[in-house]
Amino acid sequence: MTPVQASTIPLLSEHKDVVVEAVTGSGKTLAFVIPVLEKVFKVLKEENEGFKKGHFGAVILSPTKELASQINTVFENLLQYYPENEKQIKTQLLVGSLGSAREDLHTFLKEKPQILIGTPGRLLEFLSSSLVKTSSCEILILDEADKLLDISFLGDTQSIVRQLPRQRRTGLFSATISRAGTDVFKTGLSNPVKITVRSDNKQQSSVPTSLGLFYMVVKQQSKFKLLLDIMINYRYKKVIVYFPTCTSVTHFYSMFNYLLSKSDRVEKDELKVYSLHGKLNAKPRLKTLENFSTSTSSKSVLFTTDVAARGLDIPDVDLVLQLDPPTDPDMFPHRCGRTGRANKVGRAITFLSEGREEDYVDFMEVRDISLKHLDTPVLKDEFSKWYDTTVREWLFQDRTRYDQSIRSYVAFVRYYSKHSAGSIFRLQSLDYKALCEMYCLTRIPKMPENKYIEDFPKDGWLNFSIDFDKYAYKDKKKEEARLHELKTEERKKERIEKAKKKKELAKKNSAWSSKKEHKDQLGS
Ligand SMILES: Nc1ncnc2c1ncn2[C@@H]1O[C@H](COP(=O)(O)OP(=O)(O)OP(=O)(O)O)[C@@H](O)[C@H]1O
Secondary structure (H helix, E strand, O other): OHHHHHHHHHHHHHHEEEEEEEEOOOOOHHHHHHHHHHHHHHHHOOOOOOOOOOOOOEEEOOOHHHHHHHHHHHHHHHHEEEEOOOOOOOOOEEEOOOOHHHHHHHHHHHHHOOOEEEEEEHHHHHHOOOEEEEOOEEEEEEEOHHHHHHOOOHHHHHHHHOOOOOEEEEEEOOHHHHHHHHHHHHHHHOOOEEEEOOOOOOOOOOOOOEEEEEEEEEEEEHHHHHHHHHHHOOOOOEEEEOOOOHHHHHHHHHHHHHHHHOOOOOOOOEEEEEEEOOOOOHHHHHHHHHHHHOOOOOEEEEEOOHHHHHOOOOOOOOEEEOOOOOOOOHHHHOOOOOOOOOOOOEEEEEEEOOHHHHHHHHHHOOOOOOOOOOOOOOOOOHHHHHHHHHHHHHHHOHHHHHHHHHHHHHHHHHHHHHHOOOOOOOOOHHOHHHHHOOOOOEEEOOHHHHHHHHOOOHEEEOOOOOOOOOOOOOHHHHHHHHHHHHHHHHHHHHHHHHHHHHHHHHHHHHHHHHHHHHHHHHHH
């Protein structure tokens, strides 16, 4: 057993509620999976009939579908070794958009699972059915409990807690549970034992010693270029890259694939890219995660957002790279903790934009997270030129890409304004022109934040311009609509121009005729 398992399993299996804080990758999942199995096993042994129809014995709550699915897999892996002659223990995964709530209910009544694993929204919907009886529930687990108790989930989590019997065990788990403060008691804990497992390095509170935390100071416009350079030139095998928003994942995923296809420094299929974010449906999300986890390419990289920051246990990730720090500093150790798990060595590198963002290092130090400086690799001129040309080539192939760039840029500015460390990540200090360059924009989009831009270029145009009238969509229907709109616009302009000319002429004529009239009057 790992230390957290050795401390937690005996307590939770017996009669204690627990609040467990242990570094990322320290084995918290098995620390609750085993007690849950023991509790269910006891009921099956002691009561001949087992659980009555519509009843279940345990609930495990997780903030994301991916994590819920992973926990379900850990149960399934263990249950493979469960004796066949015993009454079978079954689990059911309850997460939104995998199937309908009705289908979930149907499966529950048919399969009679004793352990329910799900996300708060779907679980709440499920429990609201009169066919589901909660009175036999023996144990409730909140994995990533501080997240489940934050503002986004608290309402649902508490509604679930209220529906379960008071006489039950409760276990709260997270690498950052302290952040939840006294909110932990909103889960109906009774006399809990707090278990804390820190890293050997006393200075790091929530990440293990095997995980090296680094930062690089990078020019805003070079971030993605640098990422590509690192992916091509360094020997990392499995990498997770955190992007600020869902739109930026989509945008850079497409761009990255194009750059790879055009690069003569990467063999075909040598480097495989995956994308995962919260705006994708549950099925493709889970599939992507599985494909990335089992990828056999010599290098694999997952572009994602905070949706894949907590709890995910993907084997052999050796680098986590953050293009920008998360808006919530509590997310930082979770993102980094996707590598350096279970005593394996891992590295997490965070890009900080040159200037004020460098203060983030001291800010994290106060939170017991020490980041070491790494020299930023120098990009070769030849590579840089190739990158710029290839990116423009990609951009001009389809106008949709430009629209996407604008959306990503705007979403980034919104994201930036949400940083809880507002004195470091200031909208006033953002280098908007460099940001436009990174997001492949030739013109600064109209936004209220433009007031912070010194030397605002004429009409917002940056170093190169595009003839937007000729910039086409690849999609035929979209292009037809654009051309139609363009024509309508041209006609409208012509009409306005004509009307203007007519008015001017009328004015001229009236001036002339009134002058003539005046002269005539003088003459007479
Ligand atoms: N007793 C053990 N011996 C060896 N490996 C273990 C043991 N317990 C767990 N592991 C492995 O350690 C890895 C990390 O475990 P787990 O995902 O439970 O970590 P965690 O503490 O929940 O991390 P996080 O805070 O990121 O959610 C897993 O791959 C798991 O299989």
